[in-house]
Each structure stands twice: as structure tokens, then as C-alpha cells.
Amino acid sequence: MDSIIQFVQQDLGNPGLAALLSNPSFAFIQLMNSFSQAMNLFIIAAGLSLIFGVLRVINFAHGAFYMFGAYIVYSVAQEWTGNFWLGVAAAGLGLAVMAVIIERGLFQYIYDKEHLMQLLLTFAVVLILSDVAKIIWGTDQYSVSYPAGMKGAVDLGVTFYPTYRLFLIVVGPAIAIGLWLFTERTRFGRLTRAATQDREMLSALGVNVPIIYTGVFILGSVLAGIGGGLAAPFNSPTPGMDATIIVDCFVIVIVGGLGSIWGSFIGAIIYGLVFNYGSVIVPNWQDVFPFLILLAVLLVRPWGLFGKPEGGNA
Amino acid sequence: MRRSLLAATAAAAVLAAGAAQADEIRIGVLYPIAGTGAVYGEPAMHGHNMAVDELNAAGGILGKKIVSFARDTKLKPAAASAAAKELITKDGVDVLVGGLSSAVGLAISEVARQEGVVYVATIPKTIKLTTEKRHDHVFRTASHTDFEGDAMAQIVAQLGLKKICDIQLDYAYGHDLAAGIEKGLKRHAPDAEKVLDLRVKLGATDYNAFISQIMGAGCDGVTSGLWGSHFVNFAQQGSPFGLFQQIKYISGGEIASHEIAGKMKGDYPDNVWSNTYELWYHHHDPSHVAFQEALAARSGTGETAMWPVLAYIGVKFIAAAAEKAGSMDADALSGALKGMSISTPVGQRTIDPETHQADTGQFWGPMVRKEGADYRVMDPVTYIPAVIEE
Numbered sequence: 001m002d003s004i005i006q007f008v009q010q011d012l013g014n015p016g017l018a019a020l021l022s023n024p025s026f027a028f029i030q031l032m033n034s035f036s037q038a039m040n041l042f043i044i045a046a047g048l049s050l051i052f053g054v055l056r057v058i059n060f061a062h063g064a065f066y067m068f069g070a071y072i073v074y075s076v077a078q079e080w081t082g083n084f085w086l087g088v089a090a091a092g093l094g095l096a097v098m099a100v101i102i103e104r105g106l107f108q109y110i111y112d113k114e115h116l117m118q119l120l121l122t123f124a125v126v127l128i129l130s131d132v133a134k135i136i137w138g139t140d141q142y143s144v145s146y147p148a149g150m151k152g153a154v155d156l157g158v159t160f161y162p163t164y165r166l167f168l169i170v171v172g173p174a175i176a177i178g179l180w181l182f183t184e185r186t187r188f189g190r191l192t193r194a195a196t197q198d199r200e201m202l203s204a205l206g207v208n209v210p211i212i213y214t215g216v217f218i219l220g221s222v223l224a225g226i227g228g229g230l231a232a233p234f235n236s237p238t239p240g241m242d243a244t245i246i247v248d249c250f251v252i253v254i255v256g257g258l259g260s261i262w263g264s265f266i267g268a269i270i271y272g273l274v275f276n277y278g279s280v281i282v283p284n285w286q287d288v289f290p291f292l293i294l295l296a297v298l299l300v301r302p303w304g305l306f307g308k309p310e311g312g313n314a
Numbered sequence: 315m316r317r318s319l320l321a322a323t324a325a326a327a328v329l330a331a332g333a334a335q336a337d338e339i340r341i342g343v344l345y346p347i348a349g350t351g352a353v354y355g356e357p358a359m360h361g362h363n364m365a366v367d368e369l370n371a372a373g374g375i376l377g378k379k380i381v382s383f384a385r386d387t388k389l390k391p392a393a394a395s396a397a398a399k400e401l402i403t404k405d406g407v408d409v410l411v412g413g414l415s416s417a418v419g420l421a422i423s424e425v426a427r428q429e430g431v432v433y434v435a436t437i438p439k440t441i442k443l444t445t446e447k448r449h450d451h452v453f454r455t456a457s458h459t460d461f462e463g464d465a466m467a468q469i470v471a472q473l474g475l476k477k478i479c480d481i482q483l484d485y486a487y488g489h490d491l492a493a494g495i496e497k498g499l500k501r502h503a504p505d506a507e508k509v510l511d512l513r514v515k516l517g518a519t520d521y522n523a524f525i526s527q528i529m530g531a532g533c534d535g536v537t538s539g540l541w542g543s544h545f546v547n548f549a550q551q552g553s554p555f556g557l558f559q560q561i562k563y564i565s566g567g568e569i570a571s572h573e574i575a576g577k578m579k580g581d582y583p584d585n586v587w588s589n590t591y592e593l594w595y596h597h598h599d600p601s602h603v604a605f606q607e608a609l610a611a612r613s614g615t616g617e618t619a620m621w622p623v624l625a626y627i628g629v630k631f632i633a634a635a636a637e638k639a640g641s642m643d644a645d646a647l648s649g650a651l652k653g654m655s656i657s658t659p660v661g662q663r664t665i666d667p668e669t670h671q672a673d674t675g676q677f678w679g680p681m682v683r684k685e686g687a688d689y690r691v692m693d694p695v696t697y698i699p700a701v702i703e704e
Contacts, residue, residue, distance in 0.1 A: 030523060033526060037522065139356055141574075141577060146554070151554065153556065165554070234550045
């Protein structure tokens with residue numbers, strides 16, 4: 001092993017890889033970093049994927065919803081109440097209200113339109129929301145404190161790891177299982193799955209399809225809001241944060257397969273692993289790596305790892 | 315008929331513009347006014363407008379009223395370059411001022427070179443602007459990455475740090491600052507060893523992968539130029555790991571400015587030494603009191619931001635040069651700016667006739683908790699002048 005490390009360090013000239021090989025706790029921390037980043041991204045990407053799966057709309061404004069979630073947590077938790085969890089709840093609630101207004105007021109009219117129209121409308125919403133955010137919160141960068149009791153780190157035996165990040169690692173799978181139970185085990189979930197298959201038939205059977213659409217849009221948007229809220233302590237709420245996250249989310253849902261919850265879950269983990277190990281081993285390529293996975297998946301399996309090919313009877 | 319009416323109106327407008335130009339001075343202002351960069355562009359505009367209003371109240375430049383034409387650079391070199399061209403060709407501005415981000419500054423400077431218009435760079439810090447990319451019409455009133463890196467190396471030496479990790483943003487400013495620090499370390503702390511070099515992309519939000527590398531590298535000091543929300547995110551992610559207990563963090567990028575410390579409040583980490591051009595609570599020059607009061611009235615808060623003073627000084631330099639040259643002609647203005655010296659709210663500033671660079675030093679110091687303040691303040695404040703001793 002020592003000779004391998006020496007080879008990597010000196011002949012390959014790669015101190016990052018050498019550090020990973022020689023220091024197991026460093027390698028472990030990067031694994032934890034991958035998971036915690038992935039779980040936060042998953043919460044947001046799952047919302048995007050869910051909305052696409054049912055409504056067949058690629059919602060560019062999803063990143064703006066995330067940004068609003070972060071800003072709301074700042075206002076409620078940092079400015080008004082001092083309670084972080086109240087802030088996250090408010091972010092979820094706030095996004096539910098926004099979702100109803102946007103879905104009923106705008107999106108419901110474009111479900112039958114071509115993708116370009118949908119794209120233009122959701123992009124218009126992005127521009128409007130980013131200006132609204134600027135009117136409400138200005139252009140400052142804010143800082144949100146970690147919730148009480150989660151400011152420090154926990155001793156995992158091997159190494160210390162930040163409590164809040166561990167919390168994210170737990171909460172991500174919990175949300176994934178919750179979403180899975182919801183779509184597989186509840187009546188509303190079954191109806192949403194039916195709506196993805198054949199909404200005309202569903203409507204002919206007497207089901208109120210528009211309500212299902214609104215419901216799914218709310219759920220997806222609330223996930224973006226909560227994801228933004230949970231990210232606020234380590235991602236300073238600031239103008240432009242919507243643009244960064246939407247690109248990451250697109251990579252994840254395309255890799256995982258649009259419309260699949262477990263696809264987003266696995267897609268997020270792949271993203272996290274590639275980002276965290278990639279930036280140690282090949283630091284100069286850190287920007288490119290997510291897109292290389294995207295490229296590889298699009299070439300081999302364009303419908304994503306867990307997706308279904310379009311154009312069948314789906 | 316309609317077309318000829320339109321043509322006539324257009325001709326009249328052009329004539330009117332020409333006529334107006336004769337009795338007014340047009341300044342083209344380039345800051346990021348909307349979007350991510352507005353956090354700096356907006357306060358910079360306050361400072362700019364304050365200088366213009368002061369000058370106009372005193373009779374303008376050469377007896378003519380100053381009119382500002384502000385364009386949004388969107389923090390993007392391409393947008394800045396297009397805006398600069400439009401300001402010159404469409405609005406007929408006499409001079410360009412502003413620029414935020416090193417890449418944007420270089421883009422505006424290139425337009426100024428091609429069009430033969432004077433550009434006063436108030437914020438961009440890349441050394442290239444006044445070295446390999448310098449031309450007869452570009453001047454800088456901001457500091458630059460060699461001054462900044464040299465000051466950081468002085469602090470490394472004072473604190474007796476031996477093993478340095480460097481983390482920088484992956485664009486012109488970060489690269490040039492890293493080079494500036496390296497040169498500075500050779501001068502001031504020759505026995506300090508650089509053990510880790512990290513580059514983070516501009517706009518990055520996740521720093522955990524880098525934080526664990528720094529913590530594993532065994533350095534006792536970190537040098538960095540992560541500015542604005544980059545620093546806020548880095549600090550928020552590094553604190554739970556105990557990063558700031560393990561190392562001393564020496565940072566350029568003005569994270570000691572009030573806008574960062576005042577927003578982060580109790581979350582601002584320990585062991586940070588950083589810089590700022592101005593502090594509302596520190597009166598280095600007697601004229602600063604009046605400046606700060608006027609700025610406070612204009613901004614609607616007593617705790618004012620750092621960026622306005624930079625934009626303010628840029629306009630004051632242009633006015634002084636125009637009065638000296640007796641005209642707004644680009645070559646005359648350029649000639650007057652060489653060696654020009656004015657007093658500013660943060661001290662005397664002189665532009666070097668050779669390099670076109672003002673001797674803009676900065677305030678440096680540790681960010682500490684203080685009785686009565688609900689956020690961190692710099693104490694003690696040390697002015698490190700813009701002098702590089704070879």
C-alpha cells in the first residue's frame with residue numbers, strides 16, 4: 001500500500017489521491033460530504049422530477065422556489081422568531097401558497113401546449129420571481145445560523161462530523177421513503193400514477209384531474225422550499241442562488257430518470273460522490289465532472305438510470 | 315410621410331444630444347446593478363451619485379453639469395464590453411468609470427483602448443490591468459492583487475505561520491492574488507511553506523470537499539480571496555468542523571467590510587484577519603467623518619457599506635483631472651491623471667505616472683468581538699500602505 005501511495009504522490013503527482021489512499025478518515029469524511037450534499041440536492045431534485053413525471057412540465061422556476069425557501073427561513077428564523085424549524089415550516093407553507101397561485105394562475109393553461117411554450121413560461125416565472133425576491137429581500141447576502149444543538153460536530157469514532165450534515169444524511173432517505181409510500185400506498189398516490197399514464201381516461205372515470213395536478217405541483221414546490229430552507233445555514237441566501245441549483249438538479253434528474261423518485265435519489269448520490277472525490281483527485285476538472293456523467297448517461301441510456309423510454313405507451 | 319417624420323425626429327434627437335453634450339459632462343458608469351453583483355453595484359452607485367451631486371452642487375466640472383449614464387455589467391465581461399461600447403457610441407460619454415470583478419475590468423479596459431476613451435477602474439484588482447494589459451487610457455484607483463498579496467504575507471509573517479494552505483476562486487482575481495501572495499511570502503515570510511493549493515469555481519456553494527482537504531493538510535494558516543457569499547458559505551460550512559479553531563484565516567476580498575460582518579453577526583468565525591477599503595467606525599482621515607455622515611444620510615443607515623467610497627474616489631479623480639487638463643479630451647485627461655494626487659475620505663491618493671496605479675492601501679486587522687457591538691469589528695485597525703519593498 002505504501003508503495004502505491006508513494007507512486008501516486010510522486011510519479012503521478014497527485015497529492016489529492018495520495019491523501020485519500022493514505023488517510024482513511026479523510027476518505028471517510030469525503031464519503032460523508034458526498035452523502036450530505038447529495039441528500040440536500042435530492043430533496044430539491046425530487047420535487048422537480050415529481051412535477052415533471054405527472055405534469056410533463058419542466059419547471060425552470062424550481063430553482064427560484066428553492067431560493068424563496070432559503071429567504072423565507074432567513075426572515076422567519078433569523079429576523080423574527082429565532083427558531084430555525086419554524087422557519088423551515090414557514091418555507092414549506094410559503095411555497096405551498098406560491099405553488100397554488102402559480103399553478104392555478106399560469107401553469108394550468110400550458111399542459112397541452114408544446115414544450116417550447118412551457119419553457120418560455122417557466123423561464124418568465126424565473127425572471128419575475130428573482131425580481132420579486134430582490135424587491136422583498138434586497139441584494140445583500142444573508143447568513144442563517146445552524147439550529148440550536150446542531151452547531152457543532154459529533155464524534156463518529158473515526159472522525160468528528162458536523163451534526164447538521166448528519167441530520168441531512170438522515171432526513172434525505174426519510175423523505176425518499178415518505179414519497180415512495182405516498183405514491184405507492186395512498187389513494188392520491190395511485191391517482192397521480194394513473195395521471196402519468198392516461199389522464200383522459202382518468203378524467204373520464206370521474207376523477208378530478210386538475211386537483212391532482214395542483215396537488216402534485218404543491219408537493220413538488222414544497223420540497224423545493226424545504227430543500228432551500230434546509231440549505232440556508234450553509235448556503236447564504238443571496239440573489240442568483242436559483243441559477244446554480246437548477247443546473248445541479250437537472251443533471252441529477254436526467255441521470256436518475258425524469259419522474260423517478262429513486263432515480264433522483266441515486267442521481268444525487270452519484271453527483272455527490274463525483275463532486276467530492278473529483279474535486280480532490282482532479283481539482284481542475286471539478287466543473288466538468290457532473291456534465292461528464294450527464295453525457296455518459298445520455299449516450300448510453302438517454303431516459304436515465306431509473307427512467308422509462310419515452311414514446312412507448314407511457 | 316410617417317417615415318420622414320420619424321427620420322426628422324431622429325435627426326432632431328441626435329442634434330439635441332449633440333447640443334446637450336456641449337454644455338454637460340457625460341460619465342459612463344459600469345457596475346452590476348441587477349442580479350448577483352447588485353450587492354456591490356448598488357452601494358457603489360450610492361458613492362458615485364454622491365460624488366456627482368457634490369460636484370454639481372459646486373458648479374460641476376469645467377463649469378458644466380455632470381450627467382451619469384449607468385449601465386448594468388451583470389458581472390459578465392461580455393455584457394460589460396457591450397455596455398461600454400454602447401455608452402461611447404450611443405450615449406456619447408466622455409469617460410468611463412467603474413467595473414466590478416477583475417474579468418469585467420479587463421473587458422472594459424479593452425473597449426477603452428480600442429475607442430480611445432479614458433477608463434478609471436474603481437474596483438477590479440487584477441494586476442494585469444496596470445501591467446501587461448495597461449494602455450494609455452486606463453487608470454486604476456482600486457488596490458491590486460500584488461498589494462493585497464503582499465499585505466497578506468506581512469500578516470503571515472507577524473503571526474509566525476509556517477505552513478500555508480491557499481484557497482482561491484478560479485478566475486483572474488483568484489489566480490493573480492495567489493501569485494501576489496506567493497511573491498509576498500518570499501519577501502516577508504521566506505520560511506513559510508505552501509502545502510496546499512485549492513481552486514474553487516466562481517459561484518461555488520459547496521465547500522466541504524475543500525474544507526476537509528485543508529483540515530487534513532496540517533497547515534497553520536489559510537490564505538484566501540473568497541469574497542462575498544463565497545466566504546459566508548465557506549465559513550458556515552467550515553465552522554462545525556472546527557476549521558477556524560485549527561487555523562488562522564488571512565483573507566483578501568474585503569471580508570472585513572461592514573457588509574459581511576454586519577450580516578453574519580454571531581456566525582462570523584474566529585481567527586479571521588482581513589481587509590477593507592473603508593470602515594464606517596474608523597476615521598483614518600479627518601474628512602472621513604463628513605463623508606460618512608453624508609453617506610449615512612443617503613443610504614438610510616448609520617452603519618454604511620464599504621463600496622461607495624471606491625466609486626466616490628473614481629469620480630473625484632476624473633473631476634480633478636478634467637479641471638487640471640481644462641478639457642474632457644481623452645488624451646488631455648490621460649495626461650492629467652498621470653501623477654494626479656487628490657485627498658480622499660480615506661487619505662491622500664496619488665496615481666503613478668508610469669503604472670497608472672493609485673497608491674491605494676487598505677485597512678487590515680483581526681475581526682474581534684467587542685463589548686456593545688452586535689457583530690464583529692476590526693480591532694486594531696492597521697493601514698497597510700500600497701508600498702512593495704523589494
